Amino acid sequence: MFSQKSKIVITCAKGIPSFLKEEVLSLGFPILSEGIASVETEGTMDDAMRLNLFIRTGQRVLFLLEAFSAKNPDELYRKISRMRWEDYIPEDDYICVTSSVDTPTIKDSRFANLKCKDAIVDRIKERRGRRPDAGPERDRIVVHLYWKGDLCQVFLDTSGEPLSKRGYRKIPLKAPMQETLAAAVVLATGWKDNGNFINPMCGSGTLAIEAALIALNRAPGLLRSNYGFMHLKGFNEPSWNVMRKKIKALTKNSLKGKIIATDIRQEAVEAAKKNAATAGVEHWIEFGVCDFSETPVPEGGGVVILNPEYGERLGKVEELNETYKGIGDYFKKRCKGYRGYIFTGNLDLAKKVGLRTKRRVPFFNSNIECRLLEYDLYEGSRKRDLH
Ligand SMILES: C[S@@+](CC[C@H](N)C(=O)[O-])C[C@H]1O[C@@H](n2cnc3c(N)ncnc32)[C@H](O)[C@@H]1O
Numbered sequence: 001m002f003s004q005k006s007k008i009v010i011t012c013a014k015g016i017p018s019f020l021k022e023e024v025l026s027l028g029f030p031i032l033s034e035g036i037a038s039v040e041t042e043g044t045m046d047d048a049m050r051l052n053l054f055i056r057t058g059q060r061v062l063f064l065l066e067a068f069s070a071k072n073p074d075e076l077y078r079k080i081s082r083m084r085w086e087d088y089i090p091e092d093d094y095i096c097v098t099s100s101v102d103t104p105t106i107k108d109s110r111f112a113n114l115k116c117k118d119a120i121v122d123r124i125k126e127r128r129g130r131r132p133d134a135g136p137e138r139d140r141i142v143v144h145l146y147w148k149g150d151l152c153q154v155f156l157d158t159s160g161e162p163l164s165k166r167g168y169r170k171i172p173l174k175a176p177m178q179e180t181l182a183a184a185v186v187l188a189t190g191w192k193d194n195g196n197f198i199n200p201m202c203g204s205g206t207l208a209i210e211a212a213l214i215a216l217n218r219a220p221g222l223l224r225s226n227y228g229f230m231h232l233k234g235f236n237e238p239s240w241n242v243m244r245k246k247i248k249a250l251t252k253n254s255l256k257g258k259i260i261a262t263d264i265r266q267e268a269v270e271a272a273k274k275n276a277a278t279a280g281v282e283h284w285i286e287f288g289v290c291d292f293s294e295t296p297v298p299e300g301g302g303v304v305i306l307n308p309e310y311g312e313r314l315g316k317v318e319e320l321n322e323t324y325k326g327i328g329d330y331f332k333k334r335c336k337g338y339r340g341y342i343f344t345g346n347l348d349l350a351k352k353v354g355l356r357t358k359r360r361v362p363f364f365n366s367n368i369e370c371r372l373l374e375y376d377l378y379e380g381s382r383k384r385d386l387h
Contacts, residue, residue: 001087001234002045007064009146009155011038012057012180015363015370019184020057027054046239048158049229053221053243056183056214059162062144062155063229069150072105073115076152080119083154088232089141091128095120096138098157099145106147116145116154138162140231160228167224168279171271173204177307177343179220181365182206185305186214188361188372189341195257195302198338200292200330202261205272205285207305212281215255219247223279255284257302262288262295293330301337304377310346310370317349324352331355331377340375347371 008029012020020039021031027050032040039058043051051061066083070076089095097117101109117134120143125131132141142157164180177185186207191197193215199208213220221227222244229235263269269289276282288295292306306327311317324342331340332355344350345368350357359374 002063002232002236005042005044005047007032008041008043008048008051009038009062009064010041010051010055010058011060011062013037013059013178013364015361016057016180016184019187020055022187023055023057024051027051045158045229045232046236046243049227049236049240050243052159052163052227052229053219053247055163056210056220057180057187059164059180060144060157060159061163062146063158065154065156067151067153070147070152071150073111076112076147077115077119079152080116080154081123083120083123085120085123086127088156088234089120089124089132090231090233091124091130091132093141093231094133094135094137095141095143096134096136097143097145098138099147101145101147103147103149112145112147116143138228139226140228142228156228156232158227158229160226160231163220165224166220166279168209168275169204169206170278171204171274173268173271175309176204177206177365179206179210181363182210183214183220185341185343185363185372186211189303189305189339189374191215191303193255193257195300195338196298197257197259197302198295198297198304198335199259199261199306200263200295200304201306201308202263202272202287203268203307205261205275205287207307208259208261208272208285209276209279209281212255212259212276212284213279215257215259216252216281216284218251218280222247257300258298259285260288260296260298261285262290262292264289264291293326293334295330297334297338302339303341304331304335304338305341305343307343308349310344310349317346320346320349321352324349325354328353328355331375335377336379338377340377342373342375343370344373345370 029041121131144155144157146153361372
């Protein structure tokens, strides 16, 4: 089962598709289309497993089971009931239905979820005599319904829990960056052990940890032991184990550059260290507690990246004016020969940096529009006209 190729949709946050597309292409998959928050490719269930293992910037790997037209909830129920669910779902398992619905006959997408869930469990009950449990937990089988206009696409969400939940962030701090976003931000800097990676204001350490995983060529999926596809009937466990073994063998065990992560709060650095240990990269990151402006910047160039508060969720804008100005001074005085980056959701604050941006990459952090601002910190870089 599932050895036939099917459409695979990988969802992601807005701003991420161009990075996700590069990842998918580099794994040898074709790109069938690119959406505002997704990339479409094709492959077998084994391919979907491989994507779950390797992809750093995507959220969910959706494997298409069937597409059909449905004009109303009854037609949806009928058509979903015809699908061979007993072949995919063990009768004693648990399913969760998620959906993305934009069709005139549905006001509340929960109703579409309910119809879809009823159709699945009723079918299994009829064929096998027992119905699986159903509910909101995404740690077992997840079915995703995409219904736009008349077109219904029914997917297996092979990821289950979103891929941003890598499993290493055990200690949550305020305003952490999602792991998938942090990976895309690191990819946007182009850093892959070419020079050093300096991350003052590291918070829970997400950027430094993702940078280490990228530089060491460690597949982020190795960190997780549970995926939606594992609960399906016919899960190809031997193939999954071989994939994991092969990718483990490709992991590097040395780095040329240094990764340095600091924060002014002891508590943040402790959390970052623990998270790095859970991710298995603590030996590759030098941690320190200090003001960002005291963060060591070794010879050799590379990337220095900060994700300061930007007044939306933490900190007050007036206080942050000085912080952003200070970052500009730190860049100018301490980081010559590096590429400087600031990830922020407040472009007014960013103006206080007082350096000309070379590049501005749009991202979204939750629903806040953000920018990754790049500064070339040439030797002798001076304050110039803004923008
Ligand atoms: C938005 S959070 C960074 C979140 C981080 N990217 C993550 O994924 O967890 C900003 C961090 O900057 C730190 N910070 C604020 N002012 C600082 C300063 N003057 N020097 C160093 N760190 C500072 C805070 O303690 C906080 O952890």
